[in-house]
Amino acid sequence: MKKLFTITFLSLVLISCSQKTECTKQDKSMWQDQDSFKENLVSQGYKIKEFKVTEGNCYEIYGWDKEENKVEIYFNPVDGSIVKKENH
Amino acid sequence: MQQQKLALKFRVFHWGVAICVLLNAFILESGDFLHRYLGYFALILIILRISFQGQKKVTHYNPKAKYVYWLIWLCLFGLALTGFMLGLDRFFGDSTLEEIHEVISNILLGLVCLHLLGIVFDAFQNKRKTWMVMFTGDKEI
Numbered sequence A: 001m002k003k004l005f006t007i008t009f010l011s012l013v014l015i016s017c018s019q020k021t022e023c024t025k026q027d028k029s030m031w032q033d034q035d036s037f038k039e040n041l042v043s044q045g046y047k048i049k050e051f052k053v054t055e056g057n058c059y060e061i062y063g064w065d066k067e068e069n070k071v072e073i074y075f076n077p078v079d080g081s082i083v084k085k086e087n088h
Numbered sequence B: 001m002q003q004q005k006l007a008l009k010f011r012v013f014h015w016g017v018a019i020c021v022l023l024n025a026f027i028l029e030s031g032d033f034l035h036r037y038l039g040y041f042a043l044i045l046i047i048l049r050i051s052f053q054g055q056k057k058v059t060h061y062n063p064k065a066k067y068v069y070w071l072i073w074l075c076l077f078g079l080a081l082t083g084f085m086l087g088l089d090r091f092f093g094d095s096t097l098e099e100i101h102e103v104i105s106n107i108l109l110g111l112v113c114l115h116l117l118g119i120v121f122d123a124f125q126n127k128r129k130t131w132m133v134m135f136t137g138d139k140e141i
């Protein structure tokens, strides 16, 4: 029984380490308009291949930055700041 | 009764793959640097593991379990392939392919549940600690 509890506890600890990126807790009404958000990025030199709204309340893009790096970036949809950037 | 030993390398590969699968499915975010490289690492483990198959000298407790194992391996290949493709310019961030990658991952997790249920079932039915094979390598047939 003790073993079972230990295993359950360890599994819960592990699952709670889940690294899903969260970008904001603010209401959707506070979020930037998706089209103007994208246009703004394009005018900064980004090339957007895919745009997604993630479960963690982020605006996420797959594409290329102005230095032509292939990037996946999670943005805060309220203030537009970069929360996480992955180079591919 | 016959004593058999599952060689250490099979146990190491088993747990190596299991850890990669669990980390990628539940801990690491899809698309992460670590997620991608663990995926390729698992692929290498699986290829090596399958190439060793002929050296495996233990008998299955339940011969039907091998279909589950082959399906698990198939899913792992499918995940590596779709994961690799998601990194290509052509499919970078592609929603459809991402969905396929996710469906395969869910099938894999379903198969793992089946695998674990099979082990628990065998343990009850035959009153033995079936799972210990993968820890100590000792098997009584």
Ligand code: HEM
Pocket: B010, B013, B014, B017, B018, B019, B021, B022, B059, B060, B061, B062, B065, B069, B070, B072, B073, B112, B115, B119, B130, B131, B132, B133, B134
């Ligand atoms: C993501 C998790 C897992 C995956 C993908 C997986 C996959 C596999 C595969 C492909 C095999 C057959 C080939 C081999 O010998 O390596 C296998 C066998 C085995 N696994 Fe797992 N496994 C997982 C988790 C576990 C766990 C948590 C346990 C222990 C509770 C376990 C116990 C065993 C045992 C005892 C066998 C040998 C059964 C027999 O002799 O027929 N596995 N597993």
